[in-house]
Amino acid sequence: MGLPTDATTPEAVGDAANAERVEEVLDRLRESGGRATTSRRILLTALFEEGPHHTAEELAIEVQRVAPDVHLSTIYRNLDELERLGVVVHAHLGHGPATYHLASETHGHLVCEFCDAAVEAPEDFFAELMDAASKRYNFTIDPRHFAVLGRCAACAQASLETPTN
Amino acid sequence: MGLPTDATTPEAVGDAANAERVEEVLDRLRESGGRATTSRRILLTALFEEGPHHTAEELAIEVQRVAPDVHLSTIYRNLDELERLGVVVHAHLGHGPATYHLASETHGHLVCEFCDAAVEAPEDFFAELMDAASKRYNFTIDPRHFAVLGRCAACAQASLETPTN
DNA sequence: GGGGTTCTTGCGTCCAGTTCGTATTTGTGT
DNA sequence: ACACAAATACGAACTGGACGCAAGAACCCC
Numbered sequence: 106m107g108l109p110t111d112a113t114t115p116e117a118v119g120d121a122a123n124a125e126r127v128e129e130v131l132d133r134l135r136e137s138g139g140r141a142t143t144s145r146r147i148l149l150t151a152l153f154e155e156g157p158h159h160t161a162e163e164l165a166i167e168v169q170r171v172a173p174d175v176h177l178s179t180i181y182r183n184l185d186e187l188e189r190l191g192v193v194v195h196a197h198l199g200h201g202p203a204t205y206h207l208a209s210e211t212h213g214h215l216v217c218e219f220c221d222a223a224v225e226a227p228e229d230f231f232a233e234l235m236d237a238a239s240k241r242y243n244f245t246i247d248p249r250h251f252a253v254l255g256r257c258a259a260c261a262q263a264s265l266e267t268p269t270n
Numbered sequence: 271m272g273l274p275t276d277a278t279t280p281e282a283v284g285d286a287a288n289a290e291r292v293e294e295v296l297d298r299l300r301e302s303g304g305r306a307t308t309s310r311r312i313l314l315t316a317l318f319e320e321g322p323h324h325t326a327e328e329l330a331i332e333v334q335r336v337a338p339d340v341h342l343s344t345i346y347r348n349l350d351e352l353e354r355l356g357v358v359v360h361a362h363l364g365h366g367p368a369t370y371h372l373a374s375e376t377h378g379h380l381v382c383e384f385c386d387a388a389v390e391a392p393e394d395f396f397a398e399l400m401d402a403a404s405k406r407y408n409f410t411i412d413p414r415h416f417a418v419l420g421r422c423a424a425c426a427q428a429s430l431e432t433p434t435n
Numbered sequence: 436g437g438g439g440t441t442c443t444t445g446c447g448t449c450c451a452g453t454t455c456g457t458a459t460t461t462g463t464g465t
Numbered sequence: 466a467c468a469c470a471a472a473t474a475c476g477a478a479c480t481g482g483a484c485g486c487a488a489g490a491a492c493c494c495c
Contacts, residue, residue, distance in 0.1 A: 246420035255411035
């Protein structure tokens with residue numbers, strides 16, 4: 106990683122496509138009176154590049170690999186700003202820090218309380234619940250902001266073998 | 271409140287019933303090697319007496335009305351202990367502190383992201399979701415530990431009237 | 436393309452919620 | 466009543482995050 110790649114490799118193509126999306130977001134930022142700063146460009150690049158679940162701290166480390174002086178509080182402020190813009194959303198997967206996602210990739214989460222494994226669930230998985238909430242409680246739910254906790258298959262099995270009491 | 275009441279008033283009767291339950295829990299504590307301390311007795315009394323959603327801090331205030339020297343960290347440790355015993359559970363209703371409930375009164379929550387209003391939802395409200403999680407993801411969900419966020423009717427109405435963008 | 440305005444950043448500090456270490460006190464079985 | 470283990474008060478530490486401020490960087494306009 107980090108080595109220069111020529112533009113014909115798949116990941117360089119992906120990078121190029123991401124770079125375009127990053128600039129798109131920066132344009133939107135400018136349109137709304139904001140500015141396209143280096144730290145925002147790097148942060149967005151990290152958000153587009155990496156896996157699905159980033160904490161602010163993980164993103165900071167990623168950004169600091171490129172620009173070591175970017176402060177954690179800048180990451181927080183930029184994430185807030187991007188959230189206000191609708192580019193990212195944050196979610197709480199159990200205890201511990203929040204995770205940030207691209208809004209375009211949002212989904213719900215099932216998180217195991219014992220091993221912290223997270224399963225992503227598409228929005229339609231919650232369709233019935235959303236419908237029921239609307240009818241029974243006149244409530245429009247957004248099932249993506251907090252995880253639904255439980256027990257994954259492996260931990261359920263383990264707890265059968267070594268019961269807690 | 272706080273004034274002595276004679277045993278024929280309804281609340282005194284309720285108090286008596288609660289006192290019995292408190293002692294029951296303390297017995298269980300003793301059986302598992304724990305001790306029935308005053309602070310635990312008061313804490314349990316508060317848990318049995320009051321409304322549905324207590325934060326640790328609220329419980330501390332309640333306990334300190336009777337025994338001002340009980341430290342907040344004692345509340346936390348006792349809540350942990352009671353949770354290990356299965357007497358209470360805690361839940362996270364959106365951002366901010368956790369809330370503690372008697373395990374016997376557990377339910378899910380729908381919380382409005384805008385006004386923090388919380389609606390309690392019985393377990394059967396989540397039955398379909400639990401079923402689907404089990405079938406599709408082999409996952410046993412416990413929908414009560416984290417709230418499902420969304421927008422209550424009033425706030426949905428308000429946001430129609432003053433749109434965000 | 437230089438200058439001024441405004442936005443953003445780095446840094447330090449502060450905050451809430453919770454946990455932990457420790458010396459001391461308090462319940463409990465015997 | 467005693468001894469021992471468990472619980473307590475107190476304070477300090479810790480995590481995730483917010484904030485105020487002065488210095489720095491983008492942007493717009495001419």
